[in-house]
Amino acid sequence: MLTTHPFDDDKLKEECGVFGVYNVDDAAAMTALGLHALQHRGQEAAGITSFDGNEFHTHRALGHVAGNFDQEEVIGRLKGRMAAGHVRYSTSGGTSLRNVQPLYADLSVGGFAVAHNGNISNAEKLRKELVRRGSIFQSTSDTEVIIHLVATSGFRTLLDRLIDALKQVEGAYSLICMTNEGMIVCRDPLGIRPLVMGKLDDGNYIFASETVALDIVGAEYIRSVEPGEMIVASHNGLTSHHPFPKQPSRPCIFEHVYFSRPDSIVNGSSVYSVRKAIGAVLAEEIPVEADYVIPVPDSGTPAALGYAEAANIPFELGIIRSHYVGRTFIQPGDGVRHLGVKLKHNANKPLVEGKRIILVDDSIVRGTTSLKIVQMMREAGAAEVHMRIASPPTSHSCFYGVDTPEREKLLASRFTVEEMCDFIQADSLGFISIDGLYRATGEKERNQAQPQHCDACFTGCYPTTLTDLDEVEQPNQLKLLNEQVVRSERT
Structure with missing residues (x-):
């Protein structure tokens, strides 16, 4: 398959x-x-x-x-x-x-x-x-x-x-x-x-x-x-x-976090520089003592560099990525699926064994990848595994050209940060704040009345009407209302 x-x-x-x-x-x-x-x-x-x-x-x-x-x-x-x-x-x-x-x-x-x-x-x-x-x-x-x-x-x-x-x-x-x-x-x-x-x-x-x-x-x-x-x-x-x-x-703020290549310029700003700044803000907002800062390749690398520099903690490649694995692979059974996780990323065991590490990634969506990466670091002998995320919790779906899961499948829509930390089995978990993300992009802070970016995946503040979604949800809402009326009449 x-x-x-x-x-x-x-x-x-x-x-x-x-x-x-x-x-x-x-x-x-x-x-x-x-x-x-x-x-x-x-x-x-x-x-x-x-x-x-x-x-x-x-x-x-x-x-x-x-x-x-x-x-x-x-x-x-x-x-x-x-x-x-x-x-x-x-x-x-x-x-x-x-x-x-x-x-x-x-x-x-x-x-x-x-x-x-x-x-x-x-x-x-x-x-x-x-x-x-x-x-x-x-x-x-x-x-x-x-x-x-x-x-x-x-x-x-x-x-x-x-x-x-x-x-x-x-x-x-x-x-x-x-x-x-x-x-x-x-x-x-x-x-x-x-x-x-x-x-x-x-x-x-x-x-x-x-x-x-x-x-x-x-x-x-x-x-x-x-x-x-x-x-x-x-x-x-x-x-x-x-x-x-x-x-x-x-403009979509996630272009700065993940979508655009780091060597691009988006809205007049170097994507690479913004991602390093995100890491620096993360280190300021959610510090933790550790031996190494380790990026989750490749999208977490610039933010990890920024975090390491700001926190004065060594930056190391604790996860090695194979660049010869495509987006798909042959999976004949669950056993091979488990082994297949290491086809693309593998722990640098001699480096991380016995060390306190900070993993930096761009986002958490369903949480399954973060769980696997934390487990990988544990199996490699890491003493502590802390995770820092270069974006706020992704709690809402995007309807502007990004394929996101339904909201109920987004980990941040169901769990608090503490519960998410338990889910991925990390020693600690921290996300950059929405204002911190704006500061990293060069803004003073997020304008609550009129946000300077589309940040709906983090805030639920959609910049346009969502006609097709509303038409799908309204019948369901009417159905729920009718069910409530029936239950009320029965009681």
């Missing part, structure tokens, strides 16, 4: 990544390179669509970029000087080829391809209405809702149709769209999901989810696409539009 590796199924899945190239030779080949740099954001599928001035060409496949887009015959079929690519983790819709992006449609105003990072939180409601009006969907992805809204809009130009469509959706989106006339990129009015712009030369533009994708193709970073901004790249040059009412931005 093929299954997710046990250290992977207890992590928040990294939504998606998008990359676009306008007016560049070998655009598809460059897009494939950009997607390699964004592979961490989505590892289930990848796709590239190109335009040669007359026709759109698409190749989509399940699996990683490598193996699907490193073949000359594949890239050779994706002709043109404009291309858009997408790496995917399925947050909306299942894992099947029909959901792999970019999605493409022939509209009355010409070809239209779209790559989307984020999640439309009223997609189901919009979809039902579109189907009622005659739309025929080819996928289960929320992204296709945008295509149908564009197709059925009463406006004349494709740009106006896209604006009309996006005014009907709620949630998070960073979009790279391709038309016969050029490329349109846009970011939701709150800027929840990231999107940046770069250039190779004058008139040659690159758009990507992270700056690291610009680095790999040698592009110069210009700036972030602003929340609510729509940029059009065409033969007329670059034009910027702001068609939506301006709102205080709410």
Whole structure:
């Protein structure tokens, strides 16, 4: 049986990544390179669509970029000087080829391809209405809702149709769209999901989810696409539009904690520097005496470095990660599953034996990984095992393009920190405070009335309405109310 590796199924899945190239030779080949740099954001599928001035060409496949887009015959079929690519983790819709992006449609105003990072939180409601009006969907992805809204809009130009469509959706989106006339990129009015712009030369533009994708193709970073901004790249040059009412931005704070690569710049800040600062704040807020600070590889490493420096405790690699194990492995039985835990991470026993150690990780989701890591350190002979987490307790689900478990499966939604500590069998457990996290990102503190980030996974403070979720929960609430009425009448 093929299954997710046990250290992977207890992590928040990294939504998606998008990359676009306008007016560049070998655009598809460059897009494939950009997607390699964004592979961490989505590892289930990848796709590239190109335009040669007359026709759109698409190749989509399940699996990683490598193996699907490193073949000359594949890239050779994706002709043109404009291309858009997408790496995917399925947050909306299942894992099947029909959901792999970019999605493409022939509209009355010409070809239209779209790559989307984020999640439309009223997609189901919009979809039902579109189907009622005659739309025929080819996928289960929320992204296709945008295509149908564009197709059925009463406006004349494709740009106006896209604006009309996006005014009907709620949630998070960073979009790279391709038309016969050029490329349109846009970011939701709150800027929840990231999107940046770069250039190779004058008139040659690159758009990507992270700056690291610009680095790999040698592009110069210009700036972030602003929340609510729509940029059009065409033969007329670059034009910027702001068609939506301006709102205080709410970029996802978890990009700093885990999602983005540490060598990226997010919202003007070095991710690596922010993660080190998070570790320093952790050491200040929740100190403990120990012999070593040990990162849980690889996402906990920068925070562990920051903790060790601030606490003046040696930083050591007490867990060794194998980089030759993929996200899946063969699991014929429970016995091998237990042994399989050590395929990816193994304790550095000579180092940790008899020592008091502080483990630093980015988050706790279900808690199963933390339990296994603590047990691993115990079995290696650690005298004390303390765990420090570089984010506040993850107590709420995300509805903006991150695949989180249902809330009842989140350990922090069910247990106090003390109970979580007992569950993972650590000697102590501590999380950075929400204000401490904000300080690490460069803010003075969290503005309670108007938070500067989307931090809903920690606070439950969602920056948009959640229409689809509300419509699911309301019938259940009515059912509970009716049951209470019946019980009351019976008594």
